Amino acid sequence: MLTVDIDNLSYIYADGTAALTAVSLQINTGESVALVGANGAGKSTLLHHLNGLLTPTAGHIHICDQPLNSKTLARIRRHIGMVFQNPDDQLFMTNVIEDVCFGPLNLGLTPQQALKVAREALDQVGVLSLQDRTPCRLSDGEKRRVAIAGVLATSPEILVLDEPTSGLDPWARRQLIDLLKNITHTRLIATHDFDLVHALCERTIVLSEGKIVADGPTALILTDDFLNSSPTTASNDC
Numbered sequence: 001m002l003t004v005d006i007d008n009l010s011y012i013y014a015d016g017t018a019a020l021t022a023v024s025l026q027i028n029t030g031e032s033v034a035l036v037g038a039n040g041a042g043k044s045t046l047l048h049h050l051n052g053l054l055t056p057t058a059g060h061i062h063i064c065d066q067p068l069n070s071k072t073l074a075r076i077r078r079h080i081g082m083v084f085q086n087p088d089d090q091l092f093m094t095n096v097i098e099d100v101c102f103g104p105l106n107l108g109l110t111p112q113q114a115l116k117v118a119r120e121a122l123d124q125v126g127v128l129s130l131q132d133r134t135p136c137r138l139s140d141g142e143k144r145r146v147a148i149a150g151v152l153a154t155s156p157e158i159l160v161l162d163e164p165t166s167g168l169d170p171w172a173r174r175q176l177i178d179l180l181k182n183i184t185h186t187r188l189i190a191t192h193d194f195d196l197v198h199a200l201c202e203r204t205i206v207l208s209e210g211k212i213v214a215d216g217p218t219a220l221i222l223t224d225d226f227l228n229s230s231p232t233t234a235s236n237d238c
């Protein structure tokens with residue numbers, strides 16, 4: 001089954017910046033796909049379309065065979081678990097457990113059910129001990145884990161992660177990669193971290209100036225030639 005189907009997506013920001021031009025891609029159920037490209041290539045812009053944060057200037061998106069539009073958005077958001085580039089955009093409650101309960105409560109679970117799935121999700125990502133802490137006072141790595149727990153608690157079919165390892169120390173980064181290895185979802189991960197791509201994604205899509213310039217098996221895309229020549233090496237995140 002096609003889980004994500006993007007057809008000829010273009011997006012122009014209000015100031016006239018053409019961030020995406022005629023992007024088409026399909027992701028099948030169970031695939032783990034990396035989205036790489038230099039700073040400003042359009043990765044976050046593309047991801048923000050998948051849960052309706054941005055509306056295409058042109059083109060169409062289907063998620064789990066449903067067209068993404070204002071009528072289907074609420075339903076489709078249940079399928080997508082989005083972890084933002086900046087965890088501070090995601091964590092806004094006064095303590096961690098409330099934050100992780102927020103999604104399940106929104107889906108209609110009772111407070112007891114929400115608490116149960118929230119604790120399970122925090123446990124799954126190894127931060128149950130943080131449940132009473134204030135999110136804004138956590139370290140970056142802790143915030144990222146809590147943000148991931150927040151989306152896992154809603155049992156999404158598709159996990160969309162925007163630079164999950166950026167800003168993490170090498171140990172936290174390694175731990176997060178290992179953690180994600182054990183979470184099997186259809187995944188789309190925007191990243192500059194090529195170790196993560198090799199560890200988690202069998203397929204890689206390369207964006208350059210808002211266009212897809214390569215899409216194929218990671219082993220064929222992330223060759224030494226590509227890494228030496230591509231502007232995607234410009235980031236110092238990896």
Ligand SMILES: Nc1ncnc2c1ncn2[C@@H]1O[C@H](COP(=O)(O)OP(=O)(O)OP(=O)(O)O)[C@@H](O)[C@H]1O
Nearest residue numbers: 013014015017019038039040041042043044045046
């Ligand atoms: N709110 C905005 N208004 C105008 N232009 C924007 C806005 N947000 C992003 N852009 C522009 O859109 C293009 C794509 O940005 P985007 O954030 O999608 O890139 P990215 O690939 O995620 O980059 P990074 O690796 O730095 O996270 C860039 O040229 C950027 O300057």
Ligand SMILES: [Mg+2]
Nearest residue numbers: 043044045085
């Ligand atoms: Mg980005």
